[in-house]
Amino acid sequence: MRKTLSFGFLASLVALVVCVLAGTGPALAQEAAGFGPAPVLTAADYPTVAGVNGRLVIWIVAQLHLWFAAFVLAVPIFVFIIEAIGMRTRDKRYDDMAYEFIKVSITAYSITAILGGLLLFSLILFYPHLFGYLSTIFSKSMFYYALLFFGESAVLYLYYYGWHWLQGDLRKWIHLSLGLLLNAIGTTLMLLANAWLTFMMSPAGVDPAGVFNGNEWEAIHNFLWNPINIHRFVANIAYGGSIVGAYAAFKFLTARTSQEKAHYDWMGYNANFIAICALLPLPFAGYYLAAEIYAYSQQMGITLMGGIFAWLFIIQAVLIGALFLSANYYLWCGMGRSDGARRYYWAIKYIAIVLIGAFLVWFTPHTLVLTNSELKSLGGPHHSILGPLGIMPAKNTAVNLMIIFTFLSFLIYRRSNKVATVSWEGMGNTLQVALFTAGILNILFLGIYHGYFTNTVYKVAASIPQVLTTFVVIVVSLVLDSFIYRGARDVGPLHWGRIPDRAQYALFLLAVAFTWLMGLMGYIRSGIRQHWHVVDIMRDNSPNAFTPTLGYAANVVSVAAVIFLTLVIFVFWIAKVSSVKTLPAGYWKE
Amino acid sequence: MRQFLSVIAFMLIVIGSFSAYSNLGIPQIEPAPPPTEEVIDLGSMDMGQFLALGDRIFNGKGTCTLCHNSLGRAPMLDQIGSNAQARLDDARYAGSATDIEGYLRESLTDPSAYVVAGFGKAGTNDTESPMPGTESGSIALSGPELAAVLAFLQDNGGLEVTVEIPTDMGDEATDENAAEPGEPRAPFTSFQDLSDEFACEACHTIGEEAGDLGPNLSAIGATRDRDYIRRALLDPNAEIAEGFEEGMMPDDLGTQLYATELELLIDHLSQLK
Numbered sequence: 001m002r003k004t005l006s007f008g009f010l011a012s013l014v015a016l017v018v019c020v021l022a023g024t025g026p027a028l029a030q031e032a033a034g035f036g037p038a039p040v041l042t043a044a045d046y047p048t049v050a051g052v053n054g055r056l057v058i059w060i061v062a063q064l065h066l067w068f069a070a071f072v073l074a075v076p077i078f079v080f081i082i083e084a085i086g087m088r089t090r091d092k093r094y095d096d097m098a099y100e101f102i103k104v105s106i107t108a109y110s111i112t113a114i115l116g117g118l119l120l121f122s123l124i125l126f127y128p129h130l131f132g133y134l135s136t137i138f139s140k141s142m143f144y145y146a147l148l149f150f151g152e153s154a155v156l157y158l159y160y161y162g163w164h165w166l167q168g169d170l171r172k173w174i175h176l177s178l179g180l181l182l183n184a185i186g187t188t189l190m191l192l193a194n195a196w197l198t199f200m201m202s203p204a205g206v207d208p209a210g211v212f213n214g215n216e217w218e219a220i221h222n223f224l225w226n227p228i229n230i231h232r233f234v235a236n237i238a239y240g241g242s243i244v245g246a247y248a249a250f251k252f253l254t255a256r257t258s259q260e261k262a263h264y265d266w267m268g269y270n271a272n273f274i275a276i277c278a279l280l281p282l283p284f285a286g287y288y289l290a291a292e293i294y295a296y297s298q299q300m301g302i303t304l305m306g307g308i309f310a311w312l313f314i315i316q317a318v319l320i321g322a323l324f325l326s327a328n329y330y331l332w333c334g335m336g337r338s339d340g341a342r343r344y345y346w347a348i349k350y351i352a353i354v355l356i357g358a359f360l361v362w363f364t365p366h367t368l369v370l371t372n373s374e375l376k377s378l379g380g381p382h383h384s385i386l387g388p389l390g391i392m393p394a395k396n397t398a399v400n401l402m403i404i405f406t407f408l409s410f411l412i413y414r415r416s417n418k419v420a421t422v423s424w425e426g427m428g429n430t431l432q433v434a435l436f437t438a439g440i441l442n443i444l445f446l447g448i449y450h451g452y453f454t455n456t457v458y459k460v461a462a463s464i465p466q467v468l469t470t471f472v473v474i475v476v477s478l479v480l481d482s483f484i485y486r487g488a489r490d491v492g493p494l495h496w497g498r499i500p501d502r503a504q505y506a507l508f509l510l511a512v513a514f515t516w517l518m519g520l521m522g523y524i525r526s527g528i529r530q531h532w533h534v535v536d537i538m539r540d541n542s543p544n545a546f547t548p549t550l551g552y553a554a555n556v557v558s559v560a561a562v563i564f565l566t567l568v569i570f571v572f573w574i575a576k577v578s579s580v581k582t583l584p585a586g587y588w589k590e
Numbered sequence: 591m592r593q594f595l596s597v598i599a600f601m602l603i604v605i606g607s608f609s610a611y612s613n614l615g616i617p618q619i620e621p622a623p624p625p626t627e628e629v630i631d632l633g634s635m636d637m638g639q640f641l642a643l644g645d646r647i648f649n650g651k652g653t654c655t656l657c658h659n660s661l662g663r664a665p666m667l668d669q670i671g672s673n674a675q676a677r678l679d680d681a682r683y684a685g686s687a688t689d690i691e692g693y694l695r696e697s698l699t700d701p702s703a704y705v706v707a708g709f710g711k712a713g714t715n716d717t718e719s720p721m722p723g724t725e726s727g728s729i730a731l732s733g734p735e736l737a738a739v740l741a742f743l744q745d746n747g748g749l750e751v752t753v754e755i756p757t758d759m760g761d762e763a764t765d766e767n768a769a770e771p772g773e774p775r776a777p778f779t780s781f782q783d784l785s786d787e788f789a790c791e792a793c794h795t796i797g798e799e800a801g802d803l804g805p806n807l808s809a810i811g812a813t814r815d816r817d818y819i820r821r822a823l824l825d826p827n828a829e830i831a832e833g834f835e836e837g838m839m840p841d842d843l844g845t846q847l848y849a850t851e852l853e854l855l856i857d858h859l860s861q862l863k
Contacts, residue, residue: 034825039849042777129849208726253593295712298663298720299728302656311616318611505600512604531624536727540624547621554612558605565601 035136038210038538039129046542047126054126055544056556061122063519063560064567065115067239069193070232070518072112073186074240075105076159078274080179087172097267099163103578104247106160107571113149127542130533137205137212137219138196145192148185155182187233194228195220200534201525202296210537227292231285234278239514241275246511247572249504252497261497268507269334269496275510276327276406280474283320283399284467293528300535304528312524312550314365319517321359324402326509328355331409333503338417340491347412354405358398364389388451393462397447400470404439407474411481418488428484432477439473442466515564519557527553625651630734632756637741640755644742647735652724654739664721665706670694670747677704682716691752694740698724698731777848781858784851788843796862804839805831812863819859823852 039045046054079098086094123131135142159178166175205219206212212219248268255261294301303309332348335341364386388394422428443466450462529535531545539545548556630643648654657664674690677683685703687693696703701719710716724731724739731739734756741753778784785791793804810819821828826839844852 034821034828036824036844039852040847042848042850044777045849132849250593250597253597297722298657299653299722302663311619315608315612315616319608508597508600509604512601513608516605516608530728532728545624549618549620550616551613551618554609558609561605562602569598 035212035214038133038206038534041129041539041541043541043543045129046544047128049125053544054122055542057122058119058126059523059556060560060563061115061119063522063557064564065112065119066522067515067518067564068108068112068115068567069190070236070239071243072105072109073190074236074238075101075108075244076179076182076186077237078240080176080183082270083176083179087176093266097270100267101244102160102163104244104572104575106156107574108568109153109156111567111571113153127533130538133210133534133538134196134199137199138216140216141192141195141220145189148189148192152182152185152189155185190232190236191225191229192220194232195222195225197526198222198224198228200532201293201300201529203534203537206537208537210534223296224289224292227289231282231289234282234285235518238275238278238282239518241271241273241278242507242511242514243568245271245275245507246568247271249507250572252504253501258497263496265337265497265499268330268504272327272330272507272510275514276331276410279323279327280403280406283403287396287463287467297535300528303530304524309524309527311365312520314363315520315550315554316517317359317362319513319520320362320399320402321355322509322513323517324355324406325359326506326513328352328406328409330503330506330510331413333499333506335413335416336500337494337496337498338491339495340419341413341416344412344416347408351405351409355402358402358405361389361394361398362402364394391451393447393451396463396466397443397451400443400466401440403470404436404443404473407477408436411477414481415485417491417494418485419491420484420488422484422486425484428480432480432484435473435476435480439469442469512561512565515561516557519560520554523553523557622650630738632734635755637751637755640738641742641745641751643735644738644740644745647731647739648742648746651735652729652731652739657721665709667743668746668748670743671749672747674747674749677706680704684717690749691740691744694743695736698736698739777851779854781854784855788846793839805834807859808862810862811860814860816856816860819856820852823847823855 048054079101082094082098082101086092086098155178159175159182162175162178166172166178199219199222202223203210203219204222205215245268248264248271252261252264252268255264290301290304293304305313328351335344420428446462446466446469454461527547530547531540532538533540635643654667658667660666674693678687678690678693683704685693685696685700687696687703693704701721701723702717705714705716705719707716709719711718711720722729724736737753737756741751743749744751744753778787785796790796790807795806795808797808814822818829824844826841826843847855
């Protein structure tokens with residue numbers, strides 16, 4: 001473990017040296033010289049190295065780096081929260097679980113840094129002029145970024161190796177503060193890297209020729225910086241939860257004792273809970289990002305949602321459907337832990353029907369690919385009744401219903417082992433039913449009205465009231481339920497470990513679908529720049545400036561996902577062997 | 591081990607399914623290649639061909655139909671003949687056009703001069719258009735391309751076509767590295783070609799060529815380093831050599847050079863000792 005950690009430092013050091021030599025070197029020279037326009041490139045300006053396709057290398061390495069970075073940024077966030085819960089409840093199981101989470105992520109941190117170094121070298125080798133231009137503008141933030149890695153490494157080492165040392169009142173507070181500091185540094189690193197990539201989408205601080213005005217903050221605080229920051233922050237937590245959930249699922253399947261099974265079942269439940277909590281607001285963060293892309297450039301927004309990439313959202317629908325269904329399925333299977341869950345089994349099939357129905361709506365494409373005879377018999381590219389299912393009001397309606405019913409799954413899971421003791425339980429349940437009914441009807445009304453009875457310009461107007469409705473239903477319902485179940489008695493002890501093996505595969509599906517979805521959305525985020533390195537400022541004139549087909553992109557994402565999951569298995573394996581001791585008989589002198 | 595292999599197989603099946611669906615269940619649309627400037631032979635073009643060119647640009651490179659379509663994202667343009675004059679007379683009109691052709695041209699080059707009610711950027715009260723400029727950025731129409739679109743808009747909107755076919759591309763380059771219409775010029779690969787192109791030796795003494803409006807560069811590498819030379823090329827007025835006047839050397843050289851050409855110039859000059 002110490003050896004792998006040293007790779008983290010080494011990678012940080014390499015990143016720093018490379019930044020200084022390759023990035024900030026020319027940048028400082030530029031600063032002395034005043035800033036020039038963005039380079040105008042030809043195909044000859046893109047080196048070929050060892051005959052490999054530069055774009056493909058950058059694509060895969062950047063995606064691998066991003067997956068690992070998302071994981072190692074997310075884990076400390078919920079480790080911090082779990083550790084705090086442990087401190088408050090004085091339940092050591094939380095502390096042990098938080099430690100196991102961070103232990104799993106520690107090797108992943110080294111791999112993240114190594115992949116970051118590899119990405120940096122790849123950029124310098126394959127896109128030297130682009131990297132030179134960006135490093136001219138972001139010289140200071142790139143330098144600080146490299147320095148921050150040292151801070152991140154140092155705090156992580158203290159946090160992880162000092163876990164058992166820093167126990168007890170004051171020491172535990174110091175440890176928790178280290179966790180907070182670790183998260184602050186990690187988040188800052190993410191914000192800096194986000195600034196560079198969003199500058200390429202919505203450049204700021206430069207004139208139309210790309211001449212930098214010298215104000216780096218303006219370039220960092222570009223139009224799409226915060227929308228990406230919010231989206232990535234939420235998505236990272238969901239993603240981190242899903243990966244740790246997969247770890248717990250594997251440990252559950254290979255557990256040899258009932259105690260081990262119970263422990264990893266509990267860990268898997270918590271990981272899934274974290275993933276769902278972050279998954280619920282994620283579509284809203286996504287819509288906010290898409291709306292901001294539209295607001296920045298209508299042209300880019302239409303390319304995103306109405307051009308070639310429109311079909312990508314049908315693939316996304318399959319993945320989102322897989323995410324919601326697997327998360328719900330795991331919750332339903334988990335109800336078997338409680339003897340009181342039978343009371344709610346009847347509701348599961350109705351929730352499943354709604355989820356599948358919503359999934360099918362999201363799955364419906366706007367424009368169908370039809371033969372001439374089909375087109376003729378249909379009377380156009382859109383079906384008169386089902387056609388509006390392809391547009392945003394229907395999709396918004398579907399996703400809001402999916403979220404509300406996933407929340408309902410969670411609510412009945414939460415209730416399954418409890419019996420309310422308050423006298424007004426019946427009235428409370430009636431209020432809950434009324435709340436859900438009113439919310440669902442409002443969402444349906446908004447979707448149908450804006451989908452069928454308004455023109456295009458006003459169709460997206462349904463999204464904000466629908467989101468607010470969902471939000472109100474969830475918050476009010478949680479508050480109401482907390483009052484209904486105040487002082488409730490348990491049906492019996494929860495039987496951790498009493499869950500079928502197939503439920504663990506739902507956790508694997510969650511992790512794989514998340515991984516693949518992130519890869520796909522990474523492709524579209526980068527792809528909507530089309531033939532521009534920096535939109536409208538620096539044109540991509542390489543032989544690879546074309547947009548690949550969705551099938552090609554999917555294959556690249558799949559190959560990258562297989563590499564990633566192989567590395568993740570290695571990370572899990574390392575975490576396991578670090579605690580294994582072999583005592584070879586007769587090897588050492590007595 | 592059996593569990594491990596089962597999990598691996600499950601994950602591979604899931605990834606394979608996603609990939610298979612994306613390849614087989616989704617139409618594989620071959621995206622259009624990056625746009626290039628339309629190759630235009632103005633000398634042999636009649637008005638019919640000119641209008642066809644405008645049509646192609648309107649539906650292609652100009653990306654106009656992304657928004658100007660029946661979905662209502664932007665005003666339809668087929669009725670422009672009957673409403674252009676009313677917009678020109680509208681109190682909200684903030685441009686400087688005096689006739690319909692001028693109004694249409696202004697709509698392409700300065701879309702916020704008049705924003706049709708309901709089509710402005712959110713929160714601007716129809717004072718700012720979401721339409722990008724067509725002369726720069728990702729659309730970047732040339733003068734003749736812009737004229738062709740104007741002619742097409744007039745024709746398509748039921749107006750008399752008053753736009754004339756331009757007589758030249760506004761491109762005076764004639765040497766072998768000059769751009770063919772519709773293509774960027776090829777980069778120069780020798781210092782001498784670069785020097786000839788940008789007439790360095792008209793002002794500077796470099797070897798046998800003797801200009802005296804700028805400093806003698808014959809041994810510039812002996813006294814100045816690469817950073818100085820880079821600065822002098824990109825921002826020539828940052829530091830003026832003693833005895834010479836400011837503003838003599840063009841300060842937009844950097845915008846005319848490819849990155850490789852800039853490095854070539856720096857390499858060559860820094861080796862002159």
